[in-house]
Amino acid sequence: MQTAEIRRRWLEFFERNGHTVVPSASLVSNDPSLMFTVAGMVPFIPYLTAREPAPYPRATSVQKCLRTLDIEEVGKTSRHGTFFQMNGNFSFGDYFKEGAIGFAWELLTSSVEAGGYGLDPEKLWVTVYLDDDESAGLWKRLAGLPEERIQRRDKKDNYWHTGQPGPGGPCSEIYYDRGPAYGREGGPIADEDRYIEIWNLVFMQEMLGEVRSKVDFDVLGDLPAKNIDTGMGLERLACVLQGVDNMYEIDEVRPVLDRAAQLSGRRYGAVHADDVRLRVVADHVRSALMLIGDGITPSNEGPGYVLRRLIRRAVRAMRLLGVEDPCLPQLLPVSRDVMKLSYPELAAEFARISSVAYAEEEAFRRTLVQGTQIFDSTVRELKASGGSALSGERAFALHDTYGFPIDLTLEMASEAGVGVDEDGFRRLMAEQRDRAKADARAKRSGGVDVTVFRDALAKHGPTDWLAYTHLRTESRVLGLVSGGEGVAAAGPGEIVHAILDRTPFYAESGGQNADAGHLVWDGGRAEVLDVQRPVKSLVVHQVRVLDGELAVDTAVDAAVDAEWRLGACQAHSGTHVVHAALRDVLGPSALQSGSYNRPGYLRLDFSWTQALTPEQRADVERVSNEAVRNDLPVSARYMTLPQAQEFGALALFGETYGEQVRVVEVGGPWSRELCGGTHVAHSSQIGPLVLSGESSVGASVRRVEAIVGLEGYQYLARERDLVRQLADVLKTPREDVVGRVEAMVARLRDVEREIAKLRAGQVLAASSSLASSARDVFGVAYVGHDAGDASADDVRTLVLDVRGRMPADRPAVVAVTGVAKERPVVVIATNEEARRWGVKAGELVRAAAKVLGGGGGGKDDVAQGGGQDATKVPEALAAVEHAVGQRVTGAA
Structure with missing residues (x-):
């Protein structure tokens, strides 16, 4: 049975039994304490904890989830994965243990023809909490399970709570016996590899006080209303129904694994190390697909950082399997094709999704080249100083600054014969995560403990909000x-x-x-x-x-403030207009991924891989202002989320929406979006709309900025005044200002080129005398010269010219410094005889750059470096001369 079919049967079964089908929430959690939705019950926490009244007595969902705490273990075991789906059914003060157990047994054991999963009842075992005689009795009465297949377990395994004061209760887990080939007999308490957990029924019935640990807490009494929270791992049940060993082999994952194996020429099941990498690829490609589908884009913090890490780990695994070419264009469509059965939006949005993923892979491919060079330089410095292990700080810098994965650093360090301070690296990573979580919590809650506000809501009820x-x-x-x-x-x-x-x-x-x-x-x-x-x-x-x-x-x-509100309405409606204009000009894949509005100003981030051309910018601005001129009606209506999706309303990716959503239209279907903001009544009230900027804010994400309303008029007025002032200064008509400025710039460039030629001539004039005045350093002809205010190009030209004038049969080194824009530069060249003596330009330039407070590198024959302190130029040249002597004499 395909995973999509398991999903469909779940939702249909519980809908037939009076449950409201709730669409999956975003992978990005709305809970300030969580980055991702890590369990199916997360969207229902306010109802389960009675912080908010539940809008329905019974609910069911198939929730998209993501967990990354054990990302390093993905692929190594059959238990660890990142993206997964959790089937859940929930009761908020409605049915309790008898209903939950009855529903679970009926769905699992009913025949396939009757809409069930058709599992053999003889292969099902359950666990219950130690003293939960009620649940044990229900399993006997409702399911006919014998005593020996009902096992008792303690708080560690069969008691649920949030880890904080609040609701808790015993749980009952359902296991499927995969047979003696998977382990020993004796039920779940004997072997959880053979007996695989497929469903957990949580009976929330007690109010907990202080919670000290998973097994140490105070029970204050019974809850006034008892709740049911169940979770079935969709991938786990798919393993059982498809007869495969692990989640990597089910129909929604295995095709990606097989394609990766085909591209690499490796056979799955032949070599354990290859199997681990193939599983990493299959898992991470699917997770990246789902994250980008929810509107996440790669970045250096929060969910975007996790996405970036998943993509880069997948690409790195493919490189370790021998695939050097871009792999995501071969793998991502495979994952789309199997996942679209459950999530059709992945196919509809694939142009956007793929552009984000492919751009990130290409960026990482460049990172690998740059990071490898930096790693090699770091190892050389380490060995030169007598060290044996990269510090945690160096490993973290490679990871944080250059995107170099720690597993790659570890592997390359091992190959180079050095170690890595992993503890130091992990400590720095943990500190970064803690800072990120603290920042996220502060941003979402305004830096205030929300407990007092939860108490206020419980005491006074919801605010009567009348902003519309x-x-x-x-x-x-x-x-x-x-x-x-x-x-x-x-x-x-x-x-x-x-x-x-x-x-x-x-x-x-x-x-x-x-x-x-x-x-x-x-x-x-x-x-x-x-x-x-x-x-x-x-x-x-x-x-x-x-x-x-x-x-x-x-x-x-x-x-x-009425003026403030009007400006905000103009900006927010202007955002919808610009979004629609972008899609008109660029196509439907130019989807909004974020926005910000304040009176008179808006910015909109959208999925796009390259800068807009001047023509595209002009077209977007033109289409936007045509919409303003046409006085399009702006309206809002409420409907369910499925209705809004059928209606064609665009949702902002990454946002969490309730059952009832607000759809805002500008000009009917021209712009139709889910939105909770305030808006003008007609597009003409937006006023002038002027695009003021366009830039990149990350891989495959662009940002446009605009000024609207009175501020838009004032912006244009300032532009007009600027043109008038330029015309007055240049004493030329306004329409000729551009041509006049272009002519002036061209003349200025001609003058600068002439000056550069004269300066280069002056620099080169010293070549002959410098070559003839070379100093002898233990048999090496050495030229050290400070060229003063000279550019890096001039210095390089002088160095090569002087080297060309030196005798070819004698080792020679030429080192010249210059200062450009108050920063020193040094270029060093060696001739072939010097290199035969072991004197290399790259080593010498690092010695000079270290004195100058910078860095550098290059080849053995020519190398270049720079620094921060121009006053140290004489010391840098002396350091080069000293290094030449050390190299020739072999002195330490």
Whole structure:
């Protein structure tokens, strides 16, 4: 049975049994404590923990998940992978143990013809918590399982909690016996390789207090409403139903592995090291496909860093298998073709997905060349200094600065006969991860402990949010928070977070800045500095008290700055217009991957692999302003996410959407996007739209910036004034300014070339005298010369000319320095006889560059370096002369 069919049967079974089918959330988690969605229950945590009321009593999903903690173990065992899918069914205070166990047994053992999975009941075992007699009894009564196939396990294996105070409860796991070929008899407690876990049923029934460890916690009592959270590993069940040994051999993964084996000429199953690499490739290519499909692009932090690492590990594994040519164009389409059965959007978006992946592979191929050169230089320096191991700092720099994988560093170090301080490297990596997680948490929560806001939501309920319809509301202060704790009041100058019962203020989201405005009350006034949603459904205002005292329960007039809101609406609607214009001009693969809007300004990041031409920029600006001139209607409507997808609405990749979504249209189908921002009523209200910039922000991602509204007019006015001033200075009509400037620049270049020729002539004039004044250094003719203010090209020309004038039958070394733009440069050349004596230009230039506070390198005959301190030029030339003597005499 194909994996896509297993998925379909799961959703249909639970839908028939009264469950709401919930689409998979993004791989990027909406939980500030998580980078990725690591389990099927993550999107349901607010409902399972009662932080938010569940919108349905029963739900089911097939959730995309990603775990990277054990990425180094991928391929080495059958248990470790990165991307996986988790089938789940959930009950929020509805059915409990009997329902969960009944559903699980029915689906697993019903015949294929009846819509089930058709597993042999005799091969199924279960585990229950030590004293969970109720579950054991249900397995006997509902499934007819004998006592010997119901095994008891302790808290370590069969009790679930989040690791924090909150809900917890025993769980019951279902195992499938793969037979004696996979291990010994005795059930899961004897051998979990033979008895493979396929489904875990969690019975949330207790409230936990202090949680000290997985097995050490306080139980405060029973939960008022009991919940069900189950998780079935889709890939694990596919292994069972497809009769394969591990997840790398199922139908959604094996084709990529087979194609990698074909490209490399290796046979899967022949050599363990090759098998590991082929599994890494198959796993990482699929994971990269899914991440890019969710809108992630490679970067040096957060989810983008993980994506970059996955792609580079896959490419590196292929190189170790002997494939030097680009491999992703051969592998990614294979993964698309097997995954599109479950995720059709992968095929529809493949042009964008592949452009991102292929660009990253090409960038890494260049990195490998550069990183190898740096690694070789580092090893040479290490050996020259008598060291035996690369420091953790050096290994981390190779990894962090040049993208060099640590496994590659380790392998090359072993080949070079040196070690690596892995502990130091891991420590630095851990510190970087901790900083990244802290930054992510701070960005998502505003650096404030959200516990107090969760308590406020539980006490007062959701904020009545009226930003779409109101600019002013009569509101009441429900709470004030300062330093993460509730306070009763705040005086002039104090900055606090205010929770209101209702608000017209837009909370920052979807790339749109929060509203500005004021809170006014009898005897006081506060400025609204920021508006956020630290927890879902609760709007919090950061305010600075200007006059009077703001106290809890105060009635306030909450007023948005109308000009600010208008500018924000113009910018956000302008973003939709620019996005549609980009797709008109460049094609449907130019999809938005991020945005930022504030009054008068917008920027939009989109998938594209190269800079826009001047013609393309002009076309995007023209199409955008035509849309403004045409006064297109702007409207918003609500619908379910599946309805919106059928409607053709574009979703911002990486965003998390609920069941009900808001679709914003500009001109009907011309621009139709999921969006929670504020907008103008007609496109003409956007005003002038001027593209002010276009740049790269990463592999396969470009950014356009634009000015809109009154700010757009002012931008054009400044441009007009600049042209007028230039025309006045040049004493030429405005329409002739460009031609006049071009002529001046051409004349200036001619003069600069003439000056360069004169300077080069002056430099070369010294060649003859320098060659004839060479010093004898233990038999080597040595020329050391400071050329003063001379460019690197002039210095190189002089060095080669002097070397050409030296006798060919005597070893000769020429070293010349110059200073260009206040930075010193040194070029060194040796003749053939000097190289026969063992004197190499590359070694000498490093000695000079070290004195100058820089670096350098090159070939044995000519090398170049530079530095930071021009005052050290005499010392650098002396260092070269000393190094020549050392090399010739063999002195240490």
